[in-house]
Amino acid sequence: xxxxxxxxxxxxxxxxxxxxxxxxxxxxxxxxxxxxxxxxxxxxxxxxxxxxxxxxxxxxxxxxxxxxxxxxxxxxxxxxxxxxxxxxxxxxxxxxxxxxxxxxxxxxxxxxxxxxxxxxxxxxxxxxxxxxxxxxxxxxxxxxxxxxxxxxxxxxxxxxxxxxxxxxxxxxxxxxxxxxxxxxxxxxxxxxxxxxxxxxxxxxxxxxxxxxxxxxxxxxxxxxxxxxxxxxxxxxxxxxxxxxxxxxxxxxxxxxxxxxxxxxxxxxxxxxxxxxxxxxxxxxxxxxxxxxxxxxxxxxxxxxxxxxxxxxxxxxxxxxxxxxxxxxxxxxxxxxxxxxxxxxxxxxxxxxxxxxxxxxxxxxxxxxxxxxxxxxxxxxxxxxxxxxxxxxxxxxxxxxxxxxxxxxxxxxxxxxxxxxxxxxxxxxxxxxxxxxxxxxxxxxxxxxxxxxxxxxxxxxxxxxxxxxxxxxxxxxxxxx
Amino acid sequence: xxxxxxxxxxxxxxxxxxxxxxxxxxxxxxxxxxxxxxxxxxxxxxxxxxxxxxxxxxxxxxxxxxxxxxxxxxxxxxxxxxxxxxxxxxxxxxxxxxxxxxxxxxxxxxxxxxxxxxxxxxxxxxxxxxxxxxxxxxxxxxxxxxxxxxxxxxxxxxxxxxxxxxxxxxxxxxxxxxxxxxxxxxxxxxxxxxxxxxxxxxxxxxxxxxxxxxxxxxxxxxxxxxxxxxxxxxxxxxxxxxxxxxxxxxxxxxxxxxxxxxxxxxxxxxxxxxxxxxxxxxxxxxxxxxxxxxxxxxxxxxxxxxxxxxxxxxxxxxxxxxxxx
Numbered sequence: 007x008x009x010x011x012x013x014x015x016x017x018x019x020x021x022x023x024x025x026x027x028x029x030x031x032x033x034x035x036x037x038x039x040x041x042x043x044x045x046x047x048x049x050x051x052x053x054x055x056x057x058x059x060x061x062x063x064x065x066x067x068x069x070x071x072x073x074x075x076x077x078x079x080x081x082x083x084x085x086x087x088x089x090x091x092x093x094x095x096x097x098x099x100x101x102x103x104x105x106x107x108x109x110x111x112x113x114x115x116x117x118x119x120x121x122x123x124x125x126x127x128x129x130x131x132x133x134x135x136x137x138x139x140x141x142x143x144x145x146x147x148x149x150x151x152x153x154x155x156x157x158x159x160x161x162x163x164x165x166x167x168x169x170x171x172x173x174x175x176x177x178x179x180x181x182x183x184x185x186x187x188x189x190x191x192x193x194x195x196x197x198x199x200x201x202x203x204x205x206x207x208x209x210x211x212x213x214x215x216x217x218x219x220x221x222x223x224x225x226x227x228x229x230x231x232x233x234x235x236x237x238x239x240x241x242x243x244x245x246x247x248x249x250x251x252x253x254x255x256x257x258x259x260x261x262x263x264x265x266x267x268x269x270x271x272x273x274x275x276x277x278x279x280x281x282x283x284x285x286x287x288x289x290x291x292x293x294x295x296x297x298x299x300x301x302x303x304x305x306x307x308x309x310x311x312x313x314x315x316x317x318x319x320x321x322x323x324x325x326x327x328x329x330x331x332x333x334x335x336x337x338x339x340x341x342x343x344x345x346x347x348x349x350x351x352x353x354x355x356x357x358x359x360x361x362x363x364x365x366x367x368x369x370x371x372x373x374x375x376x377x378x379x380x381x382x383x384x385x386x387x388x389x390x391x392x393x394x395x396x397x398x399x400x401x402x403x404x405x406x407x408x409x410x411x412x413x414x415x416x417x418x419x420x421x422x423x424x425x426x427x428x429x430x431x432x433x434x435x436x437x438x439x440x441x442x443x444x445x446x447x448x449x450x451x452x453x454x455x456x457x458x459x460x461x462x463x464x465x466x467x468x469x470x471x472x473x474x475x476x477x478x479x480x481x482x483x484x485x486x
Numbered sequence: 487x488x489x490x491x492x493x494x495x496x497x498x499x500x501x502x503x504x505x506x507x508x509x510x511x512x513x514x515x516x517x518x519x520x521x522x523x524x525x526x527x528x529x530x531x532x533x534x535x536x537x538x539x540x541x542x543x544x545x546x547x548x549x550x551x552x553x554x555x556x557x558x559x560x561x562x563x564x565x566x567x568x569x570x571x572x573x574x575x576x577x578x579x580x581x582x583x584x585x586x587x588x589x590x591x592x593x594x595x596x597x598x599x600x601x602x603x604x605x606x607x608x609x610x611x612x613x614x615x616x617x618x619x620x621x622x623x624x625x626x627x628x629x630x631x632x633x634x635x636x637x638x639x640x641x642x643x644x645x646x647x648x649x650x651x652x653x654x655x656x657x658x659x660x661x662x663x664x665x666x667x668x669x670x671x672x673x674x675x676x677x678x679x680x681x682x683x684x685x686x687x688x689x690x691x692x693x694x695x696x697x698x699x700x701x702x703x704x705x706x707x708x709x710x711x712x713x714x715x716x717x718x719x720x721x722x723x724x725x726x727x728x729x730x731x732x733x734x735x736x737x738x739x740x741x742x743x744x745x746x747x748x749x750x751x752x753x754x755x756x757x758x759x760x761x762x763x764x765x766x767x768x769x770x771x772x773x774x775x776x777x778x779x780x781x782x783x784x785x786x787x788x789x790x791x792x793x794x795x796x797x798x799x800x801x802x803x804x805x806x807x808x809x810x811x
Contacts, residue, residue: 078774082543084551098774105544261642264662264752322548429565432778433572436769440756449663449754465574 031060032330033068034088036317037080038385039096040071047351047378054352058344063337065330069386072097081107088323089331091385092143094313100421102318103137109319109328112141118329122336125391127406133419134312143316144335148389149282149405151412152311153304154205157277157286158182160296162190173301176245179276183257186275194259195275196252199267202446205280209241211308211415213422213475215435216442217468222306225416231483233475235468237456249448262447270294282405289397305408308415315384338387346393348386351379360396368396420482427474430467437462538780539566566781573769575760583761587737589673590680595730598681602688603718607710618689621682629743632679636671636748663754672759676744684729691725692718727801727808735794738762738786762786 045051048069056066070087072080077097080087092099092108102108116123123131126145134145156179158170166189168182179196186195196203210219213233221239224230236242252258259265268274270293277293279286286299319331337344346369350357356375361367371380383389390402424431441459444450537555542565545551546558570576601621608614624632639646640661648658661667695718703713740761749759766782802809 082545082774082776084545084547084549084554107545107547259643260660261662263754264642264750320547428775429569429572429778432569432769432775433574436573436575436765439768440753440760443753462574466572 031064031066032327033066034327034330034334035070035086036067036331036334037070037072037077037087037090037097039077039091039093039315040073040381040385042073044071045379045381047356047374051347051351051356051379055344055347058347059334059337062341062344063330063333065334065337067334087320088327089317089319089334091315092318093315094310099143099313099316099318100137101424103140103142104421104423104425107318107321108142109321109323110140110142111144111319111328111332112139114325114328115141115144115332119332119336121340122332125336125339130312133309135316136419137421143318144332145312146315146317146384146388147339147391147402148315148384149280150312150314151282151305151307151409152205152208152280153282153301153306154203154208155279155281155286155299155301157279157297157299159273159275160298162186162275163298165189170298171300176302177248179302180248180252183252183255183276187255187257190275193275194257196257197259197268197272197274197277198262198447199265200263200443200447201267202249202262202443203278205303206245206278206446207242208280208306208311209245209303210236210239211306211310211417214424214431214471215438217434217438217463218472218475220415220417222308222413222415225413230416231479233472233479235460235463235472237460243452246445246448246452249446250451251448253448258448263443263449282400283408284400291397305412306415307409307412308417309419309421335387339391342391342393345387345391349383349392351375359393362396366399367393368399369393370396417479418482418486420479422475422478424471427467427471430471433466434463434468434471437466535780536784538777539784540564540781541777542566543777562777566777567785569769569778570766570782570785573765575765578757579760579762579765582758583738583740586669586672586676586740586761590676591730591733591737593673593677594681594684594733595726597677598685599688599719599722599726601681602685602692603714605685606689606692618682618686622686623682624679625683627679629679629741629747632675633743633747633750636675637750662750662752665755665758668749668755668758672744672748675748676741679744687729688722688725691722695721723805724808727805728810731794731797731801731810734797735790737793738789740764742767 048071052067052069060066072091074096077090079085081090081097081102091097092102094100122144126147130145130147130150131141134150135141135143156174160170163170163182163186166185168185171178183195186193207216209223210221212219217236218233219236219239219242220231220233221241223241224232249258253260253262259268268277273293273295279299281299282305283301286297288296290297317331317335319328323331338348339345346353346357350369350371351374353359355372356379357369357371359367360370383392390406394400437459441450441455445452540561540563541555541559542562543555543559546554549558573579605614605617608617627635637645640648642648642658642660642662645661647661652658659667699717700713703717708716740763742763745759745761745764746767749755752759762782766779770779798810
């Protein structure tokens with residue numbers, strides 16, 4: 007009996023090896039972003055996706071979720087991967103590309119995967135995926151511009167008879183805060199955590215940390231293409247001052263600078279976010295109330311906004327692997343069914359399709375889908391190519407068309423290389439760390455403190471960084 | 487045949503000088519083997535990482551970590567150390583690091599010894615055990631958990647302390663925005679968490695003291711006070727010295743959890759909470775620069791080691807039997 011069993015086992019082993027060899031699917035390791043743990047149903051969804059992709063293009067993936075620190079550690083220690091998520095806020099694209107960590111796909115993407123090259127607009131290849139004319143990453147299609155919104159509690163504002171305009175300036179928020187405070191005396195109308203209002207500082211393109219920038223508003227003036235310290239960016243300073251005024255008036259929660267964030271269990275009169283037209287409208291599943299948005303800034307476009315999410319291939323990979331990676335991204339960008347698997351999970355388990363009266367196919371997630379396979383839309387591929395969720399339909403074609411009217415940075419594809427001023431940058435970051443949360447929440451009196459901050463940043467070497475960045479920018483503009 | 491280990495002079499056997507590896511040696515070696523392996527694997531092998539402090543480390547794709555570190559990354563000499571001294575706050579950072587540690591050191595010696603002696607004087611063994619467990623317990627809590635305890639007391643809106651203050655008609659205090667309370671708070675919290683551990687060490691030593699010493703002292707008419715000063719403290723001295731010397735070695739390092747987590751990373755408090763470790767974390771969290779952090783860590787260790795040797799020499803000068811080495 008034992009002999010028979012071992013014989014059978016050996017036979018199975020041989021068969022198994024033979025099977026994998028004959029299938030000839032290529033397996034690639036793909037690092038993707040997760041702010042916390044990997045979703046529970048990763049194995050189930052990846053199995054379904056692998057079955058589909060193996061059939062279509064002969065490529066399978068091993069999906070590995072990583073957070074910001076894990077990306078940094080993995081990249082610097084040479085952990086094994088074939089394709090990785092990269093962007094300007096995690097697993098930094100610019101520094102990795104400068105260090106030649108990524109595969110040069112300039113020609114390969116055109117010859118091996120022409121459909122992928124076609125699917126993405128030329129300007130996104132040029133501005134987002136490239137560094138010094140070499141394409142290192144495939145941009146993920148999502149919202150490509152940065153537009154800031156205030157999001158109001160529709161019901162409460164209606165109750166106090168204040169209308170919500172479609173767009174407004176930052177300063178125009180004050181009467182709305184006042185009205186809220188007068189009617190709901192116990193509540194803070196503008197509740198925030200230490201991060202402040204999402205995207206509030208995006209009225210400038212940030213060159214180094216949150217201390218050197220180039221405000222979009224300066225295009226066309228004599229300060230166009232000049233890199234300046236944040237205290238010279240008037241629009242931003244104006245916002246900091248207003249926030250402090252509101253803080254003093256009791257519109258902002260006093261402990262804002264020391265708490266992480268305001269959870270969804272708190273019904274906040276006003277929140278904020280980076281979004282696109284139509285995003286804040288109607289019932290919000292997240293907040294559980296009816297909301298209405300009003301845009302106060304943007305849309306702006308720059309390398310930073312376009313590099314919001316991308317995928318790059320490991321420089322150490324061989325050409326066969328690089329092609330497999332690109333083919334996989336091609337399938338994600340061109341095949342809606344496949345995209346929906348990685349976006350929403352397994353049909354019938356994690357989500358179901360619904361077709362509305364006007365023929366639009368949308369997705370309704372099941373409870374298992376919501377709990378076990380849920381992540382930001384850009385994590386596993388393009389948002390544009392995926393189906394929309396029922397109740398939140400966006401016409402991406404129209405949104406992309408709108409981008410033609412966006413305010414576009416005059417700095418083109420300029421990307422600052424910090425290599426020569428790294429010590430100064432670290433010292434300046436440390437100085438800013440001390441004040442950022444207080445500035446963003448209005449806790450700090452900007453007028454009183456700005457001279458101190460200035461002096462500390464100068465001592466830390468901000469002038470050297472500014473000079474270096476400006477020299478690099480001038481050289482870039484001269485060579486354009 | 488070698489006779490040196492059995493040599494007899496004038497009829498009296500002298501101590502055997504064993505040259506060969508005996509069964510006893512083998513047994514002891516085997517016993518210490520796990521610790522030796524642990525020490526080599528986790529303390530000595532990773533030490534090659536010191537070269538990070540003198541290199542501009544850049545990973546070279548496909549070449550592996552070791553090749554990138556030793557071969558392809560450039561040597562930059564002492565450049566990585568400059569970063570620390572670029573900070574406009576460097577004087578403040580050193581003041582905090584050393585200041586808190588000196589205070590912790592003084593309290594860490596006096597308080598646990600005093601309490602250990604007091605508890606051993608208790609008549610009821612049960613009360614003594616309860617006290618011991620109660621002060622030992624915080625040692626097992628992580629700083630993150632403690633930071634939430636503290637927050638429950640000091641939170642601006644719903645904190646216990648502010649609720650009491652407002653309940654009594656007072657004006658609430660923005661604890662996390664007012665630096666003047668924190669030097670005391672931090673010392674208090676740190677003491678609360680750590681002193682139970684050293685107290686147990688001292689108590690174990692006290693229990694080990696030969697009871698006949700006390701008995702003969704009592705016969706001679708010594709009071710409790712005299713017994714403590716004449717017997718307990720002198721016999722505790724070697725342990726106190728060792729604990730003191732070991733803590734001196736850590737004088738440039740601070741507990742990140744205490745200064746960062748417990749203060750909730752509040753920037754308003756930074757002047758009294760920014761120590762070397764907090765500064766390094768905050769400066770390098772975004773830039774992913776392992777060279778700078780290694781440089782600072784190396785500096786902390788070297789200074790700590792030098793101070794440890796000095797402290798040991800000073801202690802040995804005062805009391806030749808109490809030194810660590």
